[in-house]
Amino acid sequence: xxxxxIEERTPEIMNVLLKIWEDSVRTTHDFLSxxxxxxxxxxxxxxxxxxxxxxxxxxxxxxxxxxxxxxNQRLEMLFLLSAERGKGVGKQLLQYGIENYGIQELTxxxxxxxxxGFYRHMGFKTYKRTDYxxxxxxxxxxxxxxxxxxAFKMVLYFTGTxxxxxxxxxxxxxxxxxxxxxxxxxxxxxTANVMTGKSMVIVVPTYAWRIPRVVLSxxxxxxxxxxxxxxxxMDCGGxxxxxxxxxxxxxxxxxxxxxxxxxxVMPENxxxxxxxxxxxxxxxxxxxxxxxxxxxxxxIQAKREFSKPRNNMYDKIxxxxxxxxxxxxFVKADKFMxxxxxxSCGKCxxxxxxxxxxxKNGKPAxxxxxTHCMACICxxxxxxxxxxxxxxxxxxxxFEKNFD
Numbered sequence: 001x002x003x004x005x006i007e008e009r010t011p012e013i014m015n016v017l018l019k020i021w022e023d024s025v026r027t028t029h030d031f032l033s034x035x036x037x038x039x040x041x042x043x044x045x046x047x048x049x050x051x052x053x054x055x056x057x058x059x060x061x062x063x064x065x066x067x068x069x070x071x072n073q074r075l076e077m078l079f080l081l082s083a084e085r086g087k088g089v090g091k092q093l094l095q096y097g098i099e100n101y102g103i104q105e106l107t108x109x110x111x112x113x114x115x116x117g118f119y120r121h122m123g124f125k126t127y128k129r130t131d132y133x134x135x136x137x138x139x140x141x142x143x144x145x146x147x148x149x150x151a152f153k154m155v156l157y158f159t160g161t162x163x164x165x166x167x168x169x170x171x172x173x174x175x176x177x178x179x180x181x182x183x184x185x186x187x188x189x190x191t192a193n194v195m196t197g198k199s200m201v202i203v204v205p206t207y208a209w210r211i212p213r214v215v216l217s218x219x220x221x222x223x224x225x226x227x228x229x230x231x232x233x234m235d236c237g238g239x240x241x242x243x244x245x246x247x248x249x250x251x252x253x254x255x256x257x258x259x260x261x262x263x264x265v266m267p268e269n270x271x272x273x274x275x276x277x278x279x280x281x282x283x284x285x286x287x288x289x290x291x292x293x294x295x296x297x298x299x300i301q302a303k304r305e306f307s308k309p310r311n312n313m314y315d316k317i318x319x320x321x322x323x324x325x326x327x328x329x330f331v332k333a334d335k336f337m338x339x340x341x342x343x344s345c346g347k348c349x350x351x352x353x354x355x356x357x358x359x360k361n362g363k364p365a366x367x368x369x370x371t372h373c374m375a376c377i378c379x380x381x382x383x384x385x386x387x388x389x390x391x392x393x394x395x396x397x398x399f400e401k402n403f404d
Contacts, residue, residue, distance in 0.1 A: 005053055
């Protein structure tokens with residue numbers, strides 16, 4: 001296979017590439033209607049003309065079978081003839097782009113699972129997700145970065161309504177390091193090895209004064225072959241109790257050097273039990289949290305252990321005895337219900353990290369495998385989900401809603 005950059009973008013070449021694009025999209029983008037594909041097709045020639053680097057792949061006969069567009073180390077497009085799928089063409093072409101043009105980032109439709117799987121296989125990891133594409137259409141996009149072999153560290157996060165994700169993104173951006181959503185891995189049932197580099201930073205919310213049990217289970221089932229050190233960053237509405245003790249024990253189980261547990265107070269989201277701040281109050285809480293996040297970043301940059309958090313008798317009781325009884329007594333999905341305001345959009349199904357919500361006759365139905373992350377109730381665009389009478393009249397908190 002021959003690969004090279006197009007020097008002169010003649011009408012003949014552009015027509016061939018347009019045919020490759022259409023053949024590929026009609027095969028792989030089954031979430032698009034034929035009419036939508038025809039509409040998008042009108043803009044493809046301009047995109048092919050504008051992209052900085054346009055690279056094609058030819059078979060042994062000289063026939064063009066695939067192409068990719070690259071701009072500022074970002075893969076803007078990669079398409080191949082459907083007849084060439086499964087032959088390693090895409091892999092060779094992408095590898096050529098990585099080696100010769102330094103591809104580091106790309107965007108892919110979440111509803112194109114084969115492409116998502118391909119890019120993950122090639123070492124790209126999701127660092128951001130949007131519910132809509134760049135034209136505002138309801139087609140979720142995944143923004144991915146190339147994992148750097150031998151990177152110093154990776155930031156892994158689990159989030160219910162966005163607080164932990166925000167903190168993780170702040171840390172990853174400041175450190176220029178990779179980020180991984182444990183939500184995605186847990187939802188997929190994916191416990192494959194994670195190549196983190198030498199150190200891991202775990203960012204999670206506090207559930208019953210410890211890290212969420214679903215996160216604990218995933219960490220215990222997953223191997224991190226490169227990791228040597230681990231930091232824990234826990235956000236909470238009040239305090240984390242004696243969570244540090246259990247994080248240290250987990251570190252020993254994972255054979256990692258424990259670098260401490262940091263507490264970050266963020267807006268409360270546990271609408272099933274507590275009050276939730278309004279927009280103005282939430283912004284004040286986050287503003288007060290920023291210096292603590294900065295301190296966390298400085299400690300990780302300096303490879304220092306976090307300062308030890310408070311550890312009094314109250315903390316010990318909350319993280320031990322109370323945590324033990326809290327889950328069986330309170331962490332249940334049986335009180336969740338959809339009101340007549342439900343628009344059957346499926347957002348609750350999408351955001352549930354445990355696949356515990358399913359649409360039945362157009363309405364959400366909850367199973368028994370719930371972690372009380374509050375994603376379903378707080379991300380509902382119609383605010384059509386209640387948790388018995390506990391949530392009635394309360395604002396729905398998500399980080400994105402308060403900081404859009």
